Amino acid sequence: HLTLLLGPMAESSPFLAKKRCAVVTGGNKGIGLEICRQLASQGVLVILTARDEKRGIEGVETLKKSGINPDDLVFHQLDVTDSDSIASLADFIKAKFGKLDILVNNAGIGGVILNRDALAAASGTPGAQVNSGEVTKQTYELAEECIRTNYYGPKRTIEVLLPMLQLSDSPRIVNVSSSMGKLKNI
16 A cells, blocks of 8 residues: 555655655765766666755756756755754655665765875876875864765764664665775775
């Protein structure tokens, strides 16, 4: 009985009851934006999230301008390091969609401060050796922030959204990483 799973919303909107719903954390740029584009182009309703509301809305607008159906995109602010922010997202999903089918944990930080000028200078010289100590700077505080964002952020997000994922016929959790997420960079 779909009504029991999705609540009163299912009676008023059979479309939403059948449409797959995805959350993409850090969806406003780069890999996250492309994941949003690909999911929405497949007819999945995508909740694009970002820490910064302005950048998140810009991400949604970028996707709409590229031809993505506006009905397949929604923005919601999310800071994966903030429990209240995660709870707000969960309340939003529960109220609007009743369930969640896909969670893509993409939000993350690099864990180092990059000296772009030093990198550009080294990159412009053929055969130049790049000394990572000159190009990057690491701090204890930044390492803590990296772990708080890249490990505990997805962990808390999964814990809070799992009950809604369990309402899906085919739930998926995807954890995205990049070379910047390697422990050697912390």
